[in-house]
Amino acid sequence: xxxxxxxxxxxxxxxxxxxxxxxxxxxxxxxxxxxxxxxxxxxxxxxxxxxxxxxxxxxxxxxxxxxxxxxxxxxxxxxxxxxxxxxxxxxxxxxxxxxxxxxxxxxxxxxxxxxxxxxxxxxxxxxxxxxxxxxxxxxxxxxxxxxxxxxxxxxxxxxxxxxxxxxxxxxxxxxxxxxxxxxxxxxxxxxxxxxxxxxxxxxxxxxxxxxxxxx
Amino acid sequence: xxxxxxxxxxxxxxxxxxxxxxxxxxxxxxxxxxxxxxxxxxxxxxxxxxxxxxxxxxxxxxxxxxxxxxxxxxxxxxxxxxxxxxxxxxxxxxxxxxxxxxxxxxxxxxxxxxxxxxxxxxxxxxxxxxxxxxxxxxxxxxxxxxxxxxxxxxxxxxxxxxxxxxxxxxxxxxxxxxxxxxxxxxxxxxxxxxxxxxxxxxxxxxxxxxxxxxx
DNA sequence: CACAGATCATGAAATATCTCACGCTCTCAC
DNA sequence: GTGAGAGCGTGAGATATTTCATGATCTGTG
Numbered sequence: 001x002x003x004x005x006x007x008x009x010x011x012x013x014x015x016x017x018x019x020x021x022x023x024x025x026x027x028x029x030x031x032x033x034x035x036x037x038x039x040x041x042x043x044x045x046x047x048x049x050x051x052x053x054x055x056x057x058x059x060x061x062x063x064x065x066x067x068x069x070x071x072x073x074x075x076x077x078x079x080x081x082x083x084x085x086x087x088x089x090x091x092x093x094x095x096x097x098x099x100x101x102x103x104x105x106x107x108x109x110x111x112x113x114x115x116x117x118x119x120x121x122x123x124x125x126x127x128x129x130x131x132x133x134x135x136x137x138x139x140x141x142x143x144x145x146x147x148x149x150x151x152x153x154x155x156x157x158x159x160x161x162x163x164x165x166x167x168x169x170x171x172x173x174x175x176x177x178x179x180x181x182x183x184x185x186x187x188x189x190x191x192x193x194x195x196x197x198x199x200x201x202x203x204x205x206x207x208x209x210x211x212x213x214x215x
Numbered sequence: 216x217x218x219x220x221x222x223x224x225x226x227x228x229x230x231x232x233x234x235x236x237x238x239x240x241x242x243x244x245x246x247x248x249x250x251x252x253x254x255x256x257x258x259x260x261x262x263x264x265x266x267x268x269x270x271x272x273x274x275x276x277x278x279x280x281x282x283x284x285x286x287x288x289x290x291x292x293x294x295x296x297x298x299x300x301x302x303x304x305x306x307x308x309x310x311x312x313x314x315x316x317x318x319x320x321x322x323x324x325x326x327x328x329x330x331x332x333x334x335x336x337x338x339x340x341x342x343x344x345x346x347x348x349x350x351x352x353x354x355x356x357x358x359x360x361x362x363x364x365x366x367x368x369x370x371x372x373x374x375x376x377x378x379x380x381x382x383x384x385x386x387x388x389x390x391x392x393x394x395x396x397x398x399x400x401x402x403x404x405x406x407x408x409x410x411x412x413x414x415x416x417x418x419x420x421x422x423x424x425x426x427x428x429x430x
Numbered sequence: 431c432a433c434a435g436a437t438c439a440t441g442a443a444a445t446a447t448c449t450c451a452c453g454c455t456c457t458c459a460c
Numbered sequence: 461g462t463g464a465g466a467g468c469g470t471g472a473g474a475t476a477t478t479t480c481a482t483g484a485t486c487t488g489t490g
Contacts, residue, residue, distance in 0.1 A: 035320045035337070038253045047320055047337065069318070071339055083338070085318060103284070103300060105250045105262055122250070122262065123298070124286055157429060161437070169430055177426045179419050180449060184476060195440050200477065202438090204394050207422075210429060211392045214372060215384055376467065395479065399446065410470050415447065417468090 016044065016096055018064050018086060025060050028052035030117075033110040034081075036096065043068060044086040044096075049109075051079055095119065102131045160206050167192060167202035176203075231259065231311055233279050233301060240275050243267035245332075248325040249296075251311065253303070258283060259311075263297040264324075272297060310334065317346045331355075374424050382407060382417035391418075 022030055028050055035047040050057055054072060057080050061070050069085035099106050104127055107120040121128060135141050157165055170191055175182030185196040185203075192199065237245055243265055250262040265272055269287060272295050276285050284300035314321050319342055322335040336343060372380055385406055390397030400411035400418075407414065 035322070037315075037320055039315055045318065045320060083320075100252075100254055103260065105252055105260060105298075107250070163438070172427050172430055177423045179423045181476095186476085194438090196476090197441075197478080198439055200479095204478085207426075208392045208394045210426075211422075212387050214425060215387055378468070396446095401446085409468090411446090412448080412471075413469050419448080 016046075016086070018046070018061075018066060018084065021064055022048075022050075022060060025052070025056065027056045028060060030112040031079075032112065033108060035108055036106060036110070038088070038100070042088045044084075044088050046082075046084045046086060048082040048084065049079070050082055054080055057082060098131055098134055102127045102134070104128065104131055157210070160209055164202045164206045164209075167199055168206040171199070171203055231261075231301070233261075233276075233281060233299065236279055237263075237265075237275060240267070240271065242271045243275060245327040246294075247327065248323060250323055251321060251325070253315070257303045259299075259301040259303050261297075261299045261301060263295075263299065265295045265297055267295065269295055313346055313349055317342045317349070319343065319346055372425070375421050379417045379421045379424075382414055383421040386414070386418055 019030070019033075022028055029052055031049040031051055033046060033048055035045065037045040039045060058072055061067055061072070061082060061084060066087045066089060067084060068087055071083040073081045073083075096106065099121055102123070104121045104123040107122050110120075111118045121131065123131075132141070157168075160168065167188070171177065171183075171188050174188055174191065176184075176188060185199045188199045189196040234245070234248075237243055244267060246264040246266055248261060248263055250260065252260040254260060273287055276282055276287070276297060276299060281302045281304060282299055283302055286298040288296045288298075311321065314336055317338070319336045319338040322337050325335075326333045336346065338346075372383075375383065382403070386392065386398075386403050389403055389406065391399075391403060400414045403414045404411040
């Protein structure tokens, strides 16, 4: 299973008309599209994370004729979640149709930046190649990343060495991170048949590799 | 926007017939369902992460009459990704239909464990309530987590209290998680104007809330 | 092969951490 | 108001951790 992360610009043909429409709104910024689900009845269910004034967003969405149903939830300040249920009319040739026609999975979240949007498509090499060739000419596409799709390996843990991960996982399972701790370094060292200070070193390095990335 | 994480057991009514079928296979373990996409033509596109022998998985999937197309990719050892394109026939009353009929978003990945499956549904309170009431009697459902859906804020940190997060973040920024540590509890306590043991307590609780979820 | 660099392992001394018991302050519900 | 529960804060003593220096082992490269 391969993946391709594509950067699309400009977004005059966005993945869907309402998305294109949102780009034209001065005071709304698309942050991410968290979900993009399709219903049998030819409708889309979108969950956006947007920033902008709630009223501007409300207006933008209700103005759009394809919107069947929507809901807007403010989070903090200008952060807004917009749940939008859409008629899927007039989407021929748009990215979402292209991907789905070729049996590709669109990996949410889709992120947006000043230049356009970044979408990860998942599927086998043949399908990915075909969809790339089918991209309409008006749409500038550049491939940002490509490789084996491997979401199973937790991103944060991939930077650890095998040994670090082994020690870390053993510690977690043994209850070292419970409150209060259920085991000591020595107990873990016993399980792993090594010195307590070895356990410590691996755990310290594992924590230092992982924890700062949580923020 | 609210979310509910449900634990479903037993899985005799799984989210889809092929999912139910996989549970009956001795030598296949469902790890997660990474994607669950629907096509207009009443088909599903699933991307599973499974463990088991590749041949057993191949057999299980090809044997199923609803499978239109599939692809299996080995990763390491027994880890396998299975891309399955399915006819959506016979799914009345199954979870995926229930959720979608009520305009709820199913938040992948869906995880599986010995007891059943864990699914997070996203939508407003009314919709979530309605779908809970519509759950068939044969299906045991327990609500594991509920709250405001807020994927923008890192999931792992949402379970912390404000104070825990504040202390945790201060510690990270001060270099407490560097190797070697650049500050002690006391230094952090100085910045936060509290006792060192208070810092410790918050950090311990924060770690215990976060670290086990990395695996 | 032989070298460099990274990772892994160890023990001892210095010291930072952890547990626990106690009490305070909120908030929520009755 | 008042009681229950959750979160926050503190100090002291027991004890687990951390650092550091040293060396072994592994891995890739010319």
